[in-house]
Amino acid sequence: MFFLFSGKKDRTLWVIFFYCLYTFLNDCLLMSSIPKRMTTGILSRNWLLNIFTVVEFILFASFFYLALQKKLVRKTILVISPIFLFFTIFYNFSTVTTFQSIPITIEGILILCLCIYYFFEQLNQMNNEFIYAKPEFWAVAGIMLYLAGTFFLFVQAGQLSSSTQKTFWVINLGCNVLKNIMFAVAFSIKKNNYQNLRSNSRISQTQLN
Amino acid sequence: MVLLQILNSASPVSQMIFFGTIGMLILTIGLIFLIIFHQKKIIRYQMALQQLEYQQQKMLLNASIKLQEEERQRLAADLHDDAGPLLATARLYLNENLVNLDKTTQLQNIYNAKQIIDETIQLIRNISHSLMPPTLKNFGLESAVNDLFQKISGAGTITGSARFHDYKERMPAEKELIVFRIIQELVNNILKHSNSSFIHITQNINGNSFFIRLHHDGKGLTQADFEKLNKSSGGLGLKNIQSRLNVLQGKIFFERDSSQTYYKITIELNLNDEDIKID
Numbered sequence: 464m465f466f467l468f469s470g471k472k473d474r475t476l477w478v479i480f481f482y483c484l485y486t487f488l489n490d491c492l493l494m495s496s497i498p499k500r501m502t503t504g505i506l507s508r509n510w511l512l513n514i515f516t517v518v519e520f521i522l523f524a525s526f527f528y529l530a531l532q533k534k535l536v537r538k539t540i541l542v543i544s545p546i547f548l549f550f551t552i553f554y555n556f557s558t559v560t561t562f563q564s565i566p567i568t569i570e571g572i573l574i575l576c577l578c579i580y581y582f583f584e585q586l587n588q589m590n591n592e593f594i595y596a597k598p599e600f601w602a603v604a605g606i607m608l609y610l611a612g613t614f615f616l617f618v619q620a621g622q623l624s625s626s627t628q629k630t631f632w633v634i635n636l637g638c639n640v641l642k643n644i645m646f647a648v649a650f651s652i653k654k655n656n657y658q659n660l661r662s663n664s665r666i667s668q669t670q671l672n
Numbered sequence: 673m674v675l676l677q678i679l680n681s682a683s684p685v686s687q688m689i690f691f692g693t694i695g696m697l698i699l700t701i702g703l704i705f706l707i708i709f710h711q712k713k714i715i716r717y718q719m720a721l722q723q724l725e726y727q728q729q730k731m732l733l734n735a736s737i738k739l740q741e742e743e744r745q746r747l748a749a750d751l752h753d754d755a756g757p758l759l760a761t762a763r764l765y766l767n768e769n770l771v772n773l774d775k776t777t778q779l780q781n782i783y784n785a786k787q788i789i790d791e792t793i794q795l796i797r798n799i800s801h802s803l804m805p806p807t808l809k810n811f812g813l814e815s816a817v818n819d820l821f822q823k824i825s826g827a828g829t830i831t832g833s834a835r836f837h838d839y840k841e842r843m844p845a846e847k848e849l850i851v852f853r854i855i856q857e858l859v860n861n862i863l864k865h866s867n868s869s870f871i872h873i874t875q876n877i878n879g880n881s882f883f884i885r886l887h888h889d890g891k892g893l894t895q896a897d898f899e900k901l902n903k904s905s906g907g908l909g910l911k912n913i914q915s916r917l918n919v920l921q922g923k924i925f926f927e928r929d930s931s932q933t934y935y936k937i938t939i940e941l942n943l944n945d946e947d948i949k950i951d
Contacts, residue, residue, distance in 0.1 A: 623685065
């Protein structure tokens with residue numbers, strides 16, 4: 464709601480907004496009684512989680528495609544994304560009812576690499592803008608914390624029993640909360656704030672004079 | 673309670689998940705903080721560099737203004753001390769004619785006044801030439817430099833010569849004037865400080881670069897000396913040279929040749945830059 468009413472936003476933040484919306488709907492569906500009654504089919508718990516992986520990857524890849532500036536990296540995203548999506552969809556269809564650790568792990572690695580590249584690109588930009596003044600920084604930090612925190616959980620989730628899964632699912636919930644807090648900070652950094660921070664850096668330069 | 677369950681559990685998978693998650697979170701948070709602090713450090717360093725550049729520009733500008741004022745003062749002094757008394761004397765002679773009716777004396781007074789006026793005309797012509805040499809405007813850089821060296825050699829204490837190898841096409845007039853002023857300033861410095869017996873200038877073009885090289889056998893500067901003087905409060909003439917080169921986006925290099933017998937100053941300009949950059 465805050466996002467919708469807080470003025471004009473970049474396209475990257477719209478992607479994050481749609482991701483948040485989809486996550487919310489997915490969580491609502493997961494918490495409802497439908498997945499518990501269905502062990503197979505598109506609304507079963509594992510199916511919802513596997514589809515979530517695909518949609519999550521599409522949205523995160525779009526975010527980085529819009530946020531990154533180097534053309535070669537953007538082209539790489541365009542090339543790798545269909546390959547990964549094809550692999551995930553094929554893998555999901557071939558092993559229907561179980562939780563798919565491998566696609567999630569690969570997705571996690573790919574997105575974490577993009578997060579690290581984003582920070583590297585920002586450090587190499589020769590400008591006087593503080594990195595934390597950009598909304599994209601907070602979004603990337605949130606994505607990175609979420610994927611790093613849930614990495615080992617999702618790697619092993621397929622092999623865990625349902626009771627152990629439930630015990631460890633709190634890690635996913637905790638990382639989700641952390642990610643959403645970072646997204647909220649990203650949405651709250653208005654364009655005015657961003658430009659105020661730029662002009663403050665100029666003021667501190669004149670104070671040096 | 674979850675933590676206790678995990679720690680009490682004998683399952684290595686559970687422990688791996690727990691410790692792996694903690695490790696990844698610590699690494700990620702550490703990386704984010706490292707990036708924030710590193711970028712802050714970079715920005716602080718960039719701002720300090722910008723500040724230094726700004727101070728250097730300010731110094732160059734002050735030197736330029738000071739030199740301009742000095743030139744105006746010299747001009748005012750030349751006109752006041754030389755031209756003024758001459759014209760006043762000519763006026764005296766002509767005034768005398770109003771009173772003295774003797775024809776011989778009148779003729780003598782007019783002749784004297786004419787001599788003084790001729791001298792004044794020559795003086796004003798010299799002042800005007802020093803402000804803007806007509807040879808430069810009418811015949812170009814090569815002729816103006818040759819002219820300059822002829823006057824220097826005429827004094828007898830130092831031999832000056834110039835050789836332009838690739839100057840068939842003249843540069844734009846503003847650029848020629850700036851280059852001439854730089855050469856004039858360098859030659860003045862050599863005459864004032866170096867105690868040399870010869871100055872030789874060569875010009876040539878290499879690709880897109882226009883080179884002028886000055887050689888002299890006196891006491892000269894190395895590049896380190898030039899940079900040190902440029903950063904200090906003195907060395908107005910050198911600062912003026914630097915600001916003129918900044919306008920032309922050119923470079924200057926001071927060195928001593930390998931045989932240690934003479935000093936060389938190399939000026940490099942880009943031929944393609946038609947617009948003179950004024951900040």
